[in-house]
Structures are given as C-alpha cells and as structure tokens.
Amino acid sequence: MKPPLRDILIVEDEVDLLRLGQLCLQTLGGFQVTAAATGRQALDCARANRPDLVLLDVMMPVMDGPSTLAAFRADPRLKNVPVIFMTARVRPAEVAEYFALGADGVIAKPYDAEDLLRQIGAVWDGFHAGDA
Numbered sequence: 001m002k003p004p005l006r007d008i009l010i011v012e013d014e015v016d017l018l019r020l021g022q023l024c025l026q027t028l029g030g031f032q033v034t035a036a037a038t039g040r041q042a043l044d045c046a047r048a049n050r051p052d053l054v055l056l057d058v059m060m061p062v063m064d065g066p067s068t069l070a071a072f073r074a075d076p077r078l079k080n081v082p083v084i085f086m087t088a089r090v091r092p093a094e095v096a097e098y099f100a101l102g103a104d105g106v107i108a109k110p111y112d113a114e115d116l117l118r119q120i121g122a123v124w125d126g127f128h129a130g131d132a
Helices: 015-028 039-048 065-074 092-100 113-127
Strands: 007-011 032-036 053-057 083-087 105-108
Touching (some): 015 032, 015 113, 032 039, 039 065, 065 083, 092 105, 105 113
Parallel strands (some): 007 053, 083 105
16 A cells, blocks of 8 residues: 655745745645755755655765765665655656656656646556555
C-alpha cells in the first residue's frame, strides 16, 4: 500500500520562489514543508528529519542540485528519498541527464500551483507503483 505523502523538503536559493513554493505546498497541498536555501542546508534538514520527498532546484551556488542529489544518493539514510528537480532547463537532453543522475522527476519552471501539485502526485504515485 502506498504511504501518504506528508513531509516535503523544498530547496531553492531564490527567496521569493522558496516562499511561494512553501506556501503553495502547505496551503493548497496540505503538506508539512521544510524549506532550505542551499544544498548543504538541505542535507542537514533531511538528516535531522527525513522527508518523504524533496523538491530540488538545479541551479544553486556552491552546492548545485546535481551535487546535492549525489550527496542524497550516497547517504544510506537518504538514498531512497524521491527527489524531483525543479528547473527552467528542460530541453530533452538536459532532462535525460537529470534522470541519469538519479532524479525521480523533473518539474519545469515556471510552474503554477496546480501543476506543481499534480506533478508531485504523479512522481509519488510512480515511485510507489510497485507497493502492495
């Protein structure tokens, strides 16, 4: 049986987008949301309170999305957490690279609230498709 999606970690270095995403997820989606502005902060938050799912910006200074994803996949406690990249770079070759890096989904920026929630649900459902 598929577990309910409750806790989402959103990682975004642009403050306005971080607040908007957090508000959308909490208000419209009813999720418990933790926000992080950097890859390092995301890892610290996830290690302290393992999220059900991570929304991860690709382009961030110092520790970008792909580096952060690699750190998640290398951590035995976090390697199985579904991670969805959020990015404006969504050409087919770029999207293929994100999946090759281990992403579970890609959401194109800009996105609207309903589309964000729909895509998160689709990735969650797909991630748990084999659950009995």
